[in-house]
Amino acid sequence: MRILQTGYHFLSADMDSIWLSDPFKFISHYKSITIQGQTHKTTKLSGGFVLVHATSEGRKFWREIILCQQQNLARIRTEKNSKRVISDLTEQECINNRLHTIKVKLLDPYLFPDGRSFFEQQLPQRRGIVPAVIHGNWIIGLDAKVKRFQAWDLLASTNNSCKLVENGIPYHEHSQKTSIQLRIRVLTYNRLQSLERLLQSLQTTDYLGDSVALDISIDRPSPQATKEEKKAWEKVVAYLGHGNRNASKFR
CATH class of the missing domain: 3.90.550 (Spore Coat Polysaccharide Biosynthesis Protein SpsA; Chain A)
Known part of the structure; x- marks a missing residue:
């Protein structure tokens, strides 16, 4: 003291x-x-x-x-x-x-x-x-x-x-060179610009050689969703891709 x-x-x-x-x-x-x-x-x-x-x-x-x-x-x-x-x-x-x-x-x-x-x-x-x-x-x-x-x-x-x-x-x-296995989960809905900013940030991050897996889940519109909400949601789906025919625009 x-x-x-x-x-x-x-x-x-x-x-x-x-x-x-x-x-x-x-x-x-x-x-x-x-x-x-x-x-x-x-x-x-x-x-x-x-x-x-x-x-x-x-x-x-x-x-x-x-x-x-x-x-x-x-x-x-x-x-x-x-x-x-x-x-x-x-x-x-x-x-x-x-x-x-x-x-x-x-x-x-x-x-x-x-x-x-x-x-x-x-x-x-x-x-x-x-x-x-x-x-x-x-x-x-x-x-x-x-x-x-x-x-x-x-x-x-x-x-x-x-x-x-x-x-x-x-x-x-440390004698071992085994990298840490990371898994990042992203939950999204209909805010495309916010999603793009997040993904760009994840791409520019330095993971120090660790292995990173990215999971993206898109929530579906409710039956009460407005037309504007559904259109915004469709843009997110189109950006991320859906199935073999609709390739993702995210690279």
């Missing part, structure tokens, strides 16, 4: 995080943001890498987190025999329960991956992205974490003092 009060941003990072490069190159400096951090399960924030901005909102928010942690600690001490899951009483839960009250920035999950997306799903590797910070979570036990880091050549030392690594910690590129 003293760090925030003196005007410096406050960074909290778990000990099982590996820094491959300077993460501050990817941090937003907008003062309107109260907190930013590693993405957890798409919409939540992970406690593995959290940056609180030294603003009035940031200081107020972190006071609430400290109070929440103090209350949780008191609960743990008084509920020793309780079957309540301890993970429900962590700093991460304190933060996520209050995210709706502040402006949050979730960091790029490819640059700040968690243990599952990096070691198991290997999502950054498939995109050819070298992460800035890898959180070594999604595995239980210190020994298991150490062995996994060693298997990926991401551990400089297992002693109390790390040896100097002149060329940085080696990084294993």
